[in-house]
Amino acid sequence: xxxxxxxxxxxxxxxxxxxxxxxxxxxxxxxxxxxxxxxxxxxxxxxxxxxxxxxxxxxxxxxxxxxxxxxxxxxxxxxxxxxxxxxxxxxxxxxxxxxxxxxxxxxxxxxxxxxxxxxxxxxxxxxxxxxxxxxxxxxxxxxxxxxxxxxxxxxxxxxxxxxxxxxxxxxxxxxxxxxxxxxxxxxxxxxxxxxxxxxxxxxxxxxxxxxxxxxxxxxxxxxxxxxxxxxxxxxxxxxxxxxxxxxxxxxxxxxxxxxxxxxxxxxxxxxxxxxxxxxxxxxxxxxxxxxxxxxxxxxxxxxxxxxxxxxxxxxxxxxxxxxxxxxxxxxxxxxxxxxxxxxxxxxxxxxxxxxxxxxxxxxxxxxxxxxxxxxxxxx
Amino acid sequence: xxxxxxxxxxxxxxxxxxxxxxxxxxxxxxxxxxxxxxxxxxxxxxxxxxxxxxxxxxxxxxxxxxxxxxxxxxxxxxxxxxxxxxxxxxxxxxxxxxxxxxxxxxxxxxxxxxxxxxxxxxxxxxxxxxxxxxxxxxxxxxxxxxxxxxxxxxxxxxxxxxxxxxxxxxxxxxxxxxxxxxxxxxxxxxxxxxxxxxxxxxxxxxxxxxxxxxxxxxxxxxxxxxxxxxxxxxxxxxxxxxxxxxxxxxxxxxxxxxxxxxxxxxxxxxxxxxxxxxxxxxxxxxxxxxxxxxxxxxxxxxxxxxxxxxxxxxxxxxxxxxxxxxxxxxxxxxxxxxxxxxxxxxxxxxx
Numbered sequence: 001x002x003x004x005x006x007x008x009x010x011x012x013x014x015x016x017x018x019x020x021x022x023x024x025x026x027x028x029x030x031x032x033x034x035x036x037x038x039x040x041x042x043x044x045x046x047x048x049x050x051x052x053x054x055x056x057x058x059x060x061x062x063x064x065x066x067x068x069x070x071x072x073x074x075x076x077x078x079x080x081x082x083x084x085x086x087x088x089x090x091x092x093x094x095x096x097x098x099x100x101x102x103x104x105x106x107x108x109x110x111x112x113x114x115x116x117x118x119x120x121x122x123x124x125x126x127x128x129x130x131x132x133x134x135x136x137x138x139x140x141x142x143x144x145x146x147x148x149x150x151x152x153x154x155x156x157x158x159x160x161x162x163x164x165x166x167x168x169x170x171x172x173x174x175x176x177x178x179x180x181x182x183x184x185x186x187x188x189x190x191x192x193x194x195x196x197x198x199x200x201x202x203x204x205x206x207x208x209x210x211x212x213x214x215x216x217x218x219x220x221x222x223x224x225x226x227x228x229x230x231x232x233x234x235x236x237x238x239x240x241x242x243x244x245x246x247x248x249x250x251x252x253x254x255x256x257x258x259x260x261x262x263x264x265x266x267x268x269x270x271x272x273x274x275x276x277x278x279x280x281x282x283x284x285x286x287x288x289x290x291x292x293x294x295x296x297x298x299x300x301x302x303x304x305x306x307x308x309x310x311x312x313x314x315x316x317x318x319x320x321x322x323x324x325x326x327x328x329x330x331x332x333x334x335x336x337x338x339x340x341x342x343x344x345x346x347x348x349x350x351x352x353x354x355x356x357x358x359x360x361x362x363x364x365x366x367x368x369x370x371x372x373x374x375x376x377x378x379x
Numbered sequence: 380x381x382x383x384x385x386x387x388x389x390x391x392x393x394x395x396x397x398x399x400x401x402x403x404x405x406x407x408x409x410x411x412x413x414x415x416x417x418x419x420x421x422x423x424x425x426x427x428x429x430x431x432x433x434x435x436x437x438x439x440x441x442x443x444x445x446x447x448x449x450x451x452x453x454x455x456x457x458x459x460x461x462x463x464x465x466x467x468x469x470x471x472x473x474x475x476x477x478x479x480x481x482x483x484x485x486x487x488x489x490x491x492x493x494x495x496x497x498x499x500x501x502x503x504x505x506x507x508x509x510x511x512x513x514x515x516x517x518x519x520x521x522x523x524x525x526x527x528x529x530x531x532x533x534x535x536x537x538x539x540x541x542x543x544x545x546x547x548x549x550x551x552x553x554x555x556x557x558x559x560x561x562x563x564x565x566x567x568x569x570x571x572x573x574x575x576x577x578x579x580x581x582x583x584x585x586x587x588x589x590x591x592x593x594x595x596x597x598x599x600x601x602x603x604x605x606x607x608x609x610x611x612x613x614x615x616x617x618x619x620x621x622x623x624x625x626x627x628x629x630x631x632x633x634x635x636x637x638x639x640x641x642x643x644x645x646x647x648x649x650x651x652x653x654x655x656x657x658x659x660x661x662x663x664x665x666x667x668x669x670x671x672x673x674x675x676x677x678x679x680x681x682x683x684x685x686x687x688x689x690x691x692x693x694x695x696x697x698x699x700x701x702x703x704x705x706x707x708x709x710x711x712x713x714x715x716x717x718x719x720x721x722x723x724x725x726x727x728x729x730x
Contacts, residue, residue: 001648010713047714119654231712347719368716370705 007230008046016235017051023242030056032241033331034199035178037064037359038229044364046231056238059193060361062177062286062329063201065142066093067353067360070283071317073170074099076307077139080168081105081113084310087131088115088168089124090139091146093357098350100317105139121149125157128165137306138167145203147171147295148268151275154297154304166306169297172282174204175212176293182220184287186332193331197241199234200226202256209264213252221250228256275301283316285353286329325352328361335362342366389413394495401489401523414499415519418506423482423517431517433482436541445472446537454501454531457571458586459664461534462504467591467664468615469538470512474593475611475667477548477600478540483509485519485536490529501532512591514538540593545605552609553630557698558676560669562595562683563588563691565619566647569661574650585646590665595688602682603675610670613663617721620659622668623696623706624720630670633701636708636718640695660721670698 124138223244227237282294297305324338399406614622683689
């Protein structure tokens with residue numbers, strides 16, 4: 001496939017791997033966090049870990065939109081479908097996230113909730129147009145990538161005067177989450193999670209640009225290399241991070257120049273700013289309450305805000321006691337450190353959110369990387 | 380005596396299924412006569428009984444039976460429809476034991492209000508598929524459910540076949556050292572159907588690969604010694620990845636795949652890329668996986684290449700000893716990864 005295969009070239013990958021191995025300094029270890037679930041997925045799916053020298057360790061970050069969604073938010077969506085009779089539209093991955101009372105959106109659907117999987121926010125608005133007699137709620141999740149489409153449909157709904165459409169806005173912000181991780185005691189005080197740099201988000205950065213990472217790279221002296229989601233992008237970004245660490249630099253570099261500019265997509269940013277504003281705080285699964293880390297619908301679009309429309313009150317719900325999703329999302333633990341991993345928690349019966357989405361650290365490791373935990377008997 | 384009283388023929392152009400069509404009275408009989416019997420016409424059906432009398436299999440053979448319910452949405456898709464699919468799906472299940480299918484039954488659950496024009500189109504497509512396959516539909520049933528209690532039409536077909544007594548082809552027979560063959564490109568059926576679902580309609584030229592595989596199977600088995608084909612499976616729901624895991628599980632072996640060897644049409648690859656899906660988990664309806672003795676792999680590949688349904692057949696991997704029964708794959712990128720069972724519906728990733 002044109003423009004795809006070029007970024008999945010195995011021969012080039014081995015060349016970059018050889019460069020990384022050559023430039024890694026003896027005795028030094030390199031811990032890089034890939035923030036995005038898209039990178040986690042690429043690393044697992046293409047077997048990138050196998051191509052890296054032992055001195056480079058990739059730490060999975062919290063950038064999986066489904067994984068960071070707290071139980072309380074899923075509960076709200078289920079409540080709207082089951083108790084308020086609304087049609088709830090949502091992205092596919094959200095369907096399987098475990099919620100309270102042993103439910104998930106998929107199980108709520110089986111109990112009669114009208115819950116529909118959509119591919120875009122625009123499709124949710126289409127559902128609202130087709131069912132003028134029903135309340136239609138778009139359960140909007142995701143980082144800055146999926147936020148502009150939500151903003152656009154709210155504007156569209158306002159223009160068309162659609163009276164039965166609203167958004168349960170759970171959009172979250174990347175820079176706030178990265179900063180929060182660096183503030184976490186494991187990183188900031190104990191140093192139990194050494195982090196030498198970040199592979200920066202791909203699609204998120206197309207929207208917000210590379211500039212928002214600059215103050216952060218400077219303040220915390222951590223290099224950031226923004227990378228595309230193709231495996232060669234990731235390899236190249238790792239090489240660039242190794243070079244920054246070796247040189248003692250902490251800059252924001254852009255490997256993904258074919259799509260990311262310094263200032264990002266101004267039109268998208270304007271739409272988001274028109275419709276949404278920061279929340280004072282938002283609960284993330286694994287990270288807890290993170291200040292100014294999410295968006296809500298502005299007053300002027302209040303009728304399209306499901307929280308106001310249905311008078312929803314947020315109720316936090318603790319994760320399963322043994323579930324290590326929190327520590328895994330902060331990079332403190334690996335999936336295999338969790339007692340539930342691969343036993344009671346599998347992609348078929350996920351207990352924690354990291355096992356739900358293919359971008360989640362646990363699901364990615366379970367689905368693609370498990371053989372590394374167990375020596376395979378040769379034929 | 381007077382001749383039969385006049386009965387106005389069914390209006391297939393404008394008519395719809397109503398509850399009378401399933402009540403067992405005149406309307407039922409008329410629908411059966413004017414649509415089903417006419418389209419499926421064969422001696423067993425002409426007997427006019429509620430069951431079909433069939434000849435016993437030749438001496439030295441055993442009977443094989445398979446059943447498959449079809450509930451696909453949309454009913455019509457590029458490259459096929461629920462009718463053809465319901466014939467192919469069951470014939471293929473029979474063929475995967477190395478059997479020769481010889482009879483089919485069909486049971487229809489129709490929803491009140493379903494357009495007769497669509498039903499006719501589906502029934503004619505079934506008749507065509509059965510005729511092409513050389514396997515008659517010898518008995519059937521029709522029921523009607525109230526509006527809202529079905530999705531237009533559900534079709535369950537059952538197939539009978541016979542297989543030589545000594546033939547033992549099954550999922551538990553793969554052994555370390557065997558070779559895994561695939562009859563062609565993967566993912567067309569799933570992508571063709573997905574592309575026409577109302578919620579994610581997108582333009583693609585991909586056509587479903589729905590086809591009956593029993594002749595390809597017969598050609599393969601005729602070319603090599605009995606016993607050298609260990610396992611045959613059609614990777615339908617769950618796709619190639621899930622089928623290989625089933626075989627690994629049943630045979631207590633591991634399977635090592637070479638991603639670069641697995642044929643995928645560029646349009647399918649593009650659609651999967653767009654939707655965040657993996658062709659390994661997308662359904663096929665006209666492909667087979669064969670686990671075979673390495674000694675006959677080349678012969679079989681040549682036979683497959685000579686058959687219209689095996690033109691793009693490929694050797695995609697080998698069976699190895701592995702107590703954990705993993706299906707592993709060397710990626711085109713050069714890394715290794717597990718190819719796991721499909722979990723849930725293949726849901727799209729969102730960013």
